[in-house]
Amino acid sequence: MSITPFIRIGIDIGGTFTDLQILDERDGALRSLKTPTTPEDPSIGLLAGLREAADRHGFALSDIRLLLHGTTIATNAVLERRLARGVLLTTAGFEDVLEIGRHSRRDIYGLKPAHEAPLIPRDRRLGVPERIRADGGVERAPEPAAIAALIDRLAALEAEAVAVCLLNAHVNPAHEQLLARALRQARPDLPVCLSSEISPEIREYERSSTTVLNTLLMPVVGAYLQRLTGRLAEAGIGARLLLVQSNSGVCGAETAALQPARLLLSGPSGGALATLRMAEALARPNLLGVDMGGTSYDVCVVRDGAVTRMTQGEIDHLPVRLPMIEIRTIGSGGGSLASVDEAGRLKVGPRSAGSRPGPACYGRGGTEPAVTDANLALGRLDPRFFLGGAMPLDAAASARAVAEHVGAPLGLETPAAAAGILAVTDTNLAAAARLSLFEKGLDPRDFSLLSFGGAGGLHAIPVAEELGIPEVIFPADASTFSAFGILHSDIVHDVARSRVMPAAPESLPRIGDFLDALRQQGAALLDADGVAPADRRLAVAADLRYRGQAFELVTPWEEPAAEPAALERLLAAFHAAHRQRFSYSNPEAPVELVALRLSATGLLARAEARRAPGRGAERAPEARRVWLGDGWREVPVHQRERLTGRIAGPALIEEEYTTIYLGPGWDCAPGPEATLIARRAGTEAAR
Template identity: 40%
Template sequence: MTPHRHALAIDIGGTFTDLVLYDGTNGRFAAHKELTTPADPAVGVVTGIRHLFAAEAVDPASVGRVVHATTLFTNALIERRGAVTGLIATAGFRDTLEIGHERKYELYDLHLPLAQPLVRRALRQEAMERLAPDGTVEIPLDPASVLEASDALVAQGVESVALCFLHAYANPAHEQEAARLIAARHPNLILSLSSDVSPQIREFERSSTTVANAYVKPLAERYLNRLSGDLAALGITAPLFMMLSNGGLTHVDEAKRVPVQLLESGPAAGALSAAFFGGRSGRGDLLAFDLGGTTAKLALVTEGQPLVVHRFEAGRERRFTTGSGLPLNISTIELIEIGAGGGSIAAHDALGLLKVGPRSAGSTPGPACYGRGGTEPTVTDGNLLLGYLDAATFAGGTMRLDTAAAEHAVGNLAAQAALDTARTAAGIHAVVNETMAAAARVHVAEQGHDPRDFALLVTGGGGPLHGCELARRLGIAEVICPPGAGVASALGLLLAPARVDRVSTVSRRLDSMDWDTLESGYAAMEREAREVITATLGPAAALTVRRAADLRFLGQGYEVITELPPGPYGPEAEAGIRAAFEAGYERVFSRRPAVAAIELINIRVSVTGSTAEGALDPEVPMTAGGDPRTGTRRARFGDTVVDAPVLDRRRLAAGSEIAGPAIIEEAMSTLLIPPGARAAVEASGNIVVHLSQPALPPVRQREAVQ
């Protein structure tokens, strides 16, 4: 066996842990789904790896790269299961986390729920010091106050401390000295410095980001150390890389240093996968739709690239309302998460209306049909009763679904509304589809787009099952289902380049810029980013450097992030920077104010690195011989019940055409083609469904297959 021929991807979701083993010598990949073990996620990972390696007869020593994404840190924030965390702030600023912006995200709601700080007031201490906005010292750091604050926190059982001093982005000296003092007094305390985690203006966002990092940092260190040890015990000696929210990779030490950058790692991988498979079909403008067991994710891909933004909100009190969560200064692929998945629970609200989600059965106990103790009706239970799923082959045959349990759970819900079970199951399916469509409409509109201009690319265990109906509700005419759709996010991990984003505050007018200082600032961030990329991929990595800046017209309170021409910068660069900002401003606002002066607030660099060895080029799954029809199944589409043909995707050769209704099954997902739609299998392996074309004969295979 060729040494290091394999790459392993691990994606931990709320319900399933997906594993993909990719063979770089022939482009083939194998996958396995294992139920997530929330109490100890590493257990599910190890169990799944053992099963996958045994099934494929693979030597663990042949693995040359392991890439991992997890929802562990996001869930810890949302569910408030992080470390006991303290905050040491500049005297007079301990309540910055609570004051926030002093504005309501819904003006007229007198009982507005607000996101509570991760650190309660008793664990927020103060230190005597003060810096001016330009970084000059107004009040020197008082070491005694720092030690007194740290002693008070340790006495209350604090495990991790965030240091957030006023204007530390302009001068980190006080934070660094405080960290040195605390480390000498309390060497077991885990520290997060705002000048390291988020060195940019706006005290609330900077404090919130640093505290969030401190809150999950002990969890990240324990988990990543445990996982690294478990992989070594399995005989896997390959380096472990972590997926970042921005769609890039980093090494474990960097992930443990700034784990807040990993919060959206799984969804980011799904967007990368959608862009890759869409490109294989020549589609650059996509809505990437991933439906898992707990949530659905939707991301925009334009011109073949997902949109990366530099602000994120975690733990929103109202899922779709900006301002209702904890603001975090992290780079992340822009997407929306919807509380709708296979495990989403259906129930009647106070008015007797059917609602689905955001409450989820997760993996423990899971939907009623899992037979693991769940009793409440879920989306998966409804889909099973509608005839969309095969009870014997669900999740690649790793578990058998209990139809009787699903009938009992949905039947209880039906009885509450005096409806029959089948109609209630259809209602669950319709309601969850409309819930996702409503959220998608808002998200796409907020990005300035019309969903009808995009194709919908579906992934996840449930994406292909719900994709065509979601597309119909959005007015989208084309749905793309890639091979291995059920584990596409895990495959996306293997597509990601190493990436480092850095930001620093400058806050100068463009017409009075100190160009040497600006260039040295960019150069320093690029040098730091290159060091991380080199530590991740080695010195042979091919690097791409992009520069950007947060710019605004003088007097404005918010900036437009603008990609800039490459450096180095001198006075001659002013015209190019101005032109780039004005063009970007007009794209966003369609007009320009009558102000000439421009301020440059933050500078940003993004460095990506890749190696030829890590390139992913998956082969189209080999076509099995024989008739693709494996039988028929009674399935309900709206008010119509039909005997829909069931097709084995492995036997559908390129060029095959399928008319709906049809159910196309593969190991990890099921593609549902509704009546009146038609589908074609492309040479890329993608199945493209056209929803607005006349019906075709049920299946017309390519002559070679017949």
């Protein structure tokens, strides 16, 4: 007799560790696991984590029903330029759009500003003799002979993938589709991406950049997914595999292989989703979520119970015109390396030790001091209980690395040098969080700080002090909290129609046609995912701007309909949003509609979850020597599993995969949803 699989797992593969949240849907038991990432092939570490979870928690690999997978595979491929050799087919005369860009200068004072080379060089950007007019009419159709000649050149150019981005293809994709049919017939082995499929919107440069990025990632992500699915099958895992997208929803492996650019913020978006869920559960609509892992520090803002979603972001200065959660990321994590430059300045990050060799204390050959080494050298980490005791640390190696690379160059004793590393780190972290709030006109004092990630607990209190935030919340299983967000994801598809038209009654017939087309497209995508009608949610938004503006505001359309009253409500929402964002609005000015967007959500089945006790409850309270800036002091060490009442800092709170540093002048007590809530003495909770 076969037994229905009952294990649901959320996976977040980071640069240093792979985090798992395991939900047993029979009794709702929720457990966490952390295992080192294998950079050479992340699927190896993923399978190792699944096997360890099965052994530790007593289930078979065949019991896994659902795998929800967040990954940095696409992000790292772009950052490291490990991309396929691509060719761009574009309208003749527009081959240099990708290189011309927007002529924006990031370093306005630089005499010789750096200019990044395009991802596809000039000799592999080929012009197609064709033209679609702005109204969608055909000015010139591509000739069969010209198409055949282009296909012949692909072999000589050793193309591994082809991007097709023709002028005005977002209005009429006929010519792109014609090229795709010819390419796939002649070269069925060659990945082809059309701009009208990945980013059917105005602005040629952004559409070209997005299409090229997606194209060059297709072989990379496709090969990874092929390896992963093969390993899953060999291990007897028949679970449904869903990949986390930048919009915080998930999609099937087939969609991810065809549109890998949607995975560029895959891991961090899980943390944003978890932050949003915690804001709802704790009734704290203003929450600043900060995720400090081994490699990076990610900041997301929940304001008035909602996260900010963007229609365009960028990675490594490359624009990506796709919906994504707004997240600020800096290269500062537990593995970030400290060094002293030629001017005698102490720097921390963005270089990272990663998981191999890792910080010096890992004992894997690393010799440079990382943030983790500084924390260990100051007594804030227990070398016997790192990763729940699964990975003992070498405290002597940390002290040597700090002394040699920071202490000696600066003439400081080891404790002072390690404290300097943490001071620089905390300042960098606070600056990233401050910018995420200030750029929106928000006051940090109105927010609570939600700290998660394996290294976050050691830095949350100093960061909150720099920001003036009075309350810090530490969720249960903080080290794997992004995987918790991933575990509770839903299927989400974002589709758009881009046309510039007056947001006025005369445009209602066209608006109605676009709404109908978007709803049909969304329904077809959810049909392909097997989502039942009762589990579907459709949300519409409009990109609006005052006529003459060069930017738009994405405005949710609560009751979309091609009716004057519905349009009036949309315009009122736009004026209000413009006033909030820019401190003014002009209801008398004409408004343009630039795009309509639909988010089609397929709700995945939910199971009640309760956190199972972690390892550490059996450890007795103790004290440890910790450097507090003015000397060594005996500081009490509490086990989170045993904590039942309020404690005052300075203190350390340990759990299986992370440690919390509670500074002087702060106290901490258990809160709802298995959280710990720390407050500065004499302050009330933020709202």
